[in-house]
Structures are given as C-alpha cells and as structure tokens.
Amino acid sequence: MRKARSRRWLRLAVPPVVVLLALLTGVVLYQWEQPDEDDPAYLSPVSTAGIGASSLADAVRGAGVTVSRVGGTADAFRPEHRGDVTILLTTPQFVHPEYLRRLALLPGSTRVVVIEPSRQTLLRGQLPIEGSRRAYASGVSAPGCDFGPATDAGPAAVRRTRYGPVDTGVERQLARCYDDSLVLFSRGWTTMAIVGSADPFRNDRIGEHGNARLALGLLTARPRLVWVDLHHREAPPDPERDPGLGGPTLRPDQTTGPSPARTTPSRVPTATAPGGAGSAGGSGPASSAPGGEGDTPVADPPNPLWQAFPAWTYVVAVLLVVAFLLYALARARRMGGPVVEPLPVVVRAGETVTGRGRLYQRARAREESLTTLRAAALSRMARLLRLDPGTGRERVVAAVAAASGWPPHLVMDTLFGAPPEDDDSLVAAAVRLEALAESLGAAVTTEQPDFSEGARR
Structure with missing residues (x-):
C-alpha cells in the first residue's frame, strides 16, 4: 500500500502565494480603475x-x-x-x-x-x-x-x-x-x-x-x-499644412x-x-x-536612481522581502513532532565512520573524539562483564583488569586518562583502547563460551 504524501509543504507555500495573489489583484484593480487617456x-x-x-x-x-x-x-x-x-x-x-x-x-x-x-x-x-x-x-x-x-x-x-x-x-x-x-x-x-x-x-x-x-x-x-x-x-508640425505655425521654433538646445x-x-x-x-x-x-x-x-x-523605476516596483520588492522572511521563518520553525522517515539511500557504516572522523579531524576535536571512543568501549565492556549501568569507575577498572589481565593503573589510564595533546597521542590512545577491548573480549569468550549467545538473547 502506497503511503500518502505529506502536505506539510502547503504551510510554506500558501502564505507567499496568498501575498502574491493579493498583490496581483491590487495591481489589476488599480490599473482597471485608472482612466485611459486615449x-x-x-x-x-x-x-x-x-x-x-x-x-x-x-x-x-x-x-x-x-x-x-x-x-x-x-x-x-x-x-x-x-x-x-x-x-x-x-x-x-x-x-x-x-x-x-x-x-x-x-x-x-x-x-x-x-x-x-x-x-x-x-x-x-x-x-x-x-x-x-x-x-x-x-x-x-x-x-x-x-x-x-x-x-x-x-x-x-x-x-x-x-x-x-x-x-x-x-x-x-x-x-x-x-x-x-x-x-x-x-x-x-x-x-x-x-x-x-x-x-x-x-x-x-x-x-x-x-x-x-x-x-x-x-x-x-x-x-x-x-x-x-x-x-x-x-504628427510633427507641418508649416505648409498649418500656416499659422510660421515663425521661429525652438531646437532642443535653444532657448x-x-x-x-x-x-x-x-x-x-x-x-x-x-x-x-x-x-x-x-x-x-x-x-x-x-x-x-x-x-x-x-x-x-x-537621486536619479530612485526615479529610474516606477513606485510600484519598490512596493513589490518590499513585499517579496517580507515573503522571503516569512518563508525563512517557516522553514526554521519545527512544525510538529519529529517523524521517522526511511533514508532515501543506504549509507554504509564504514562511510559514516569515515565521514564523522573527518569532521572531528577538521574541527580538531581530539578530546571529543577520544571521549566518544571510550564511551563506546565502556558500554561494550559493561555488557560483557554484566555490570550495572551505574557501576562506579573503580569497580569497572577492577573488573576489567581482573578479566583481561591488564594492570589496574594501565586500565585506568586507558579508560579514564588525560585527553590527548596532539594527533599522535589520540591515535596511540585509540589503539590501546582497542587492544584492551579485544583482550577483554577474548578472555570472556574463553571462560564463558555461551556468554555472547546469552547476551544476544
């Protein structure tokens, strides 16, 4: 069954159309009311x-x-x-x-x-x-x-x-x-x-x-x-046809x-x-x-520029500016709650990650990038270790160190260390974080072979 098209665009199109119709109607009525000099x-x-x-x-x-x-x-x-x-x-x-x-x-x-x-x-x-x-x-x-x-x-x-x-x-x-x-x-x-x-x-x-x-x-x-x-x-003056017009005349440059x-x-x-x-x-x-x-x-x-156009052109320009501002205001205002719509195209996950990474790189957002990676790693580790969402930092570090075999201070520095100072520090921190996640995943899978299937259920 074909989904009905949304009519939200009418909210944006109707006001400018009404203003334009009112303007055209006024111009037509004005010209109609004016007498013809011929x-x-x-x-x-x-x-x-x-x-x-x-x-x-x-x-x-x-x-x-x-x-x-x-x-x-x-x-x-x-x-x-x-x-x-x-x-x-x-x-x-x-x-x-x-x-x-x-x-x-x-x-x-x-x-x-x-x-x-x-x-x-x-x-x-x-x-x-x-x-x-x-x-x-x-x-x-x-x-x-x-x-x-x-x-x-x-x-x-x-x-x-x-x-x-x-x-x-x-x-x-x-x-x-x-x-x-x-x-x-x-x-x-x-x-x-x-x-x-x-x-x-x-x-x-x-x-x-x-x-x-x-x-x-x-x-x-x-x-x-x-x-x-x-x-x-x-027609131009004709002295032969109009004898009364004889005598001098004025040229455009003569007074x-x-x-x-x-x-x-x-x-x-x-x-x-x-x-x-x-x-x-x-x-x-x-x-x-x-x-x-x-x-x-x-x-x-x-100023001759103001006299170069008839008066109604300035009125039309002002009305068009007002219509544009109303249109921009309507576009900027959220009309109703968000609506879930399917994406017009399918975007691969790798392309999305690459695009977001380039945006972070262009903005030099090293701390935000590492914070996002640590948040994702902590969420995955909490699921593997079956920790509650509100578990404190010390308990998380102890559980991860016990399961992965890494020293607690290294786990603390990897998960909650200082922000990177440059791109090299960011890359090193990301590699160490990925290595810790892989070590924890391998250790949990070896000790609990059915853990991943239970977590998926």
Whole structure:
C-alpha cells in the first residue's frame, strides 16, 4: 500500500502565494480603475462621464470666460487663439515635443496649464523641471504657498505627481504649491502651470475638497480658454499644412524669449504668480510679482536612481522581502513532532565512520573524539562483564583488569586518562583502547563460551 504524501509543504507555500495573489489583484484593480487617456471622454469639455470635464467647462463659461475646444495643439497656435488666453493641455503625453518647445514663443499674456505631464514628457518637451515622482492615488494637502488660486481653494486633491526643482539657469520659478504638485514658472514669454493630478478637473472629483475653486482659478485668469481635447499622438508640425505655425521654433538646445534674472545655483527667486485673486488681467512673468521677489533655497535634486523605476516596483520588492522572511521563518520553525522517515539511500557504516572522523579531524576535536571512543568501549565492556549501568569507575577498572589481565593503573589510564595533546597521542590512545577491548573480549569468550549467545538473547 502506497503511503500518502505529506502536505506539510502547503504551510510554506500558501502564505507567499496568498501575498502574491493579493498583490496581483491590487495591481489589476488599480490599473482597471485608472482612466485611459486615449478615451475620447477623458477630460473632454463635452463629456458628462465621470472622467469627463463638462462640469468644469460649464463653470468656466459661467465665470464669463469663452471656451474654445480644439482637437490638436496646432489649432491652439493659430492667430485667432493668440493674446490674452489660457491654453489647457489635458493629455501632454500625446502632444508632439515640437509643440511643447514652441510654447515659449507664445505672447506674454498667455498662460499654459499642463495636467500631470510625465518625466518623459518633461524631457522631450525641454521643460525645465528636474524629474518627477508619481504616487498610486491623489492625496489632499494644503497649498503651502501664496499663489492666489491655491490660497483661495485651500486643501485640494492635487498631490499625486510631485515635481522636482525648476532649472533656474534656464527659467524662473514663480510658485510651488501642494507639496511640489503645482509648479508655476516662466517659459520664455509664457507662464506655465504644471498640475500634478487630473482630479480637480474631472466630473466625479471636482466637487471634492477645494478642487473646483483651484481648477477655476487656473483656467479663468484670462478672458479666453483654449481647451486642447487630444486623445491620440500628434504628427510633427507641418508649416505648409498649418500656416499659422510660421515663425521661429525652438531646437532642443535653444532657448528663446526674455532672459530672466539669473541667480546663483543655490538661490531661486520666487514671486506670486499671475492669475491670483484680482489678477485676471495680469500678463507675463515680468509683471507677475506684485509682492516682490524673495530668495528661497533650492533643495538638492533627488537621486536619479530612485526615479529610474516606477513606485510600484519598490512596493513589490518590499513585499517579496517580507515573503522571503516569512518563508525563512517557516522553514526554521519545527512544525510538529519529529517523524521517522526511511533514508532515501543506504549509507554504509564504514562511510559514516569515515565521514564523522573527518569532521572531528577538521574541527580538531581530539578530546571529543577520544571521549566518544571510550564511551563506546565502556558500554561494550559493561555488557560483557554484566555490570550495572551505574557501576562506579573503580569497580569497572577492577573488573576489567581482573578479566583481561591488564594492570589496574594501565586500565585506568586507558579508560579514564588525560585527553590527548596532539594527533599522535589520540591515535596511540585509540589503539590501546582497542587492544584492551579485544583482550577483554577474548578472555570472556574463553571462560564463558555461551556468554555472547546469552547476551544476544
């Protein structure tokens, strides 16, 4: 009959599997819940879906601002859309990098609001922000700045993507709010606002906290709003197809526009950004500092190694470490009493003795080796002489000396002598012990021929 297999391995396999399944389920549900930016309803001013932005568009119109919906960034650069206007880029990752670089060529009365650009978008568009960090979900935080729309809105759910410092050698930072999730800076003649979350603009989130007031403050600072409703990757600019795009352009290594006041690398000038309460008619960065400029120390840029991987990879790494520690703890803990199991292979006694002897030799355990040999010899001699297990040392020596014919002092030294000092002493003691055991065995067998058979019975 075949023996049933043990299921003890389930105790070790189930906990890591449960943790892994929980992690995968969370990742799948998180990705499922996230809106697709290529969805036509995503932040569209005409969509009433939860991820749409029709509520915000209606509120902007109610504030007296004209909303113009365009299907591409090239349309936002047309002459009829230039001047005292706000341009909203809801999906900057779909905007061609050349258009992002041309933003610096817009008039000084233009404000550009960019919603949650990724690190790659910042690099491709030559936007002067050094890195970003993205969280799983948006968090609520206080403004922490004196930017008008932020102070009027109060706490808002903007803290999702947090942006690094502005490169002050190229542009000038105007405001930094909501734990680095709302950054305003000059871009050539233009003022740009980088928003770290789309929640304040969505229909299903605009009513939470101060989201509505913040979104309105960003989009109603100019009498006109050009809403770029883009949901696919744009083609490169074509001056022949789009005559309104004529004029200079920006190469990746070129900066066009007024040169802001340069500062030392350790200090950044900051000022209240345009578009605050009562500043709807404000213009470019040159006139956007009613409160004056102050020096604010710049934090050291974050280590790029931490930004090389998305945030979820660090969570997975931590969970894997925890699972490994739990597995190691489970392996080290004895689960139940010892179970007698057959050896998978048969090991010869000679090999076992040789292996144990080599272990003793490697550990230089001479005293332990001789003690083990003496214990085995005493056990065998006690059986031959039929001595009780608790017999004293003197009686054992006397009985062995009488039976073997060896002098008592030699028997005492052989069975209970001093430990060996070196390998030669150990070998000599072992040989003498074996000789005594053989002499005793021969003497007992000669005097009692049936002793071994009785002992076996």
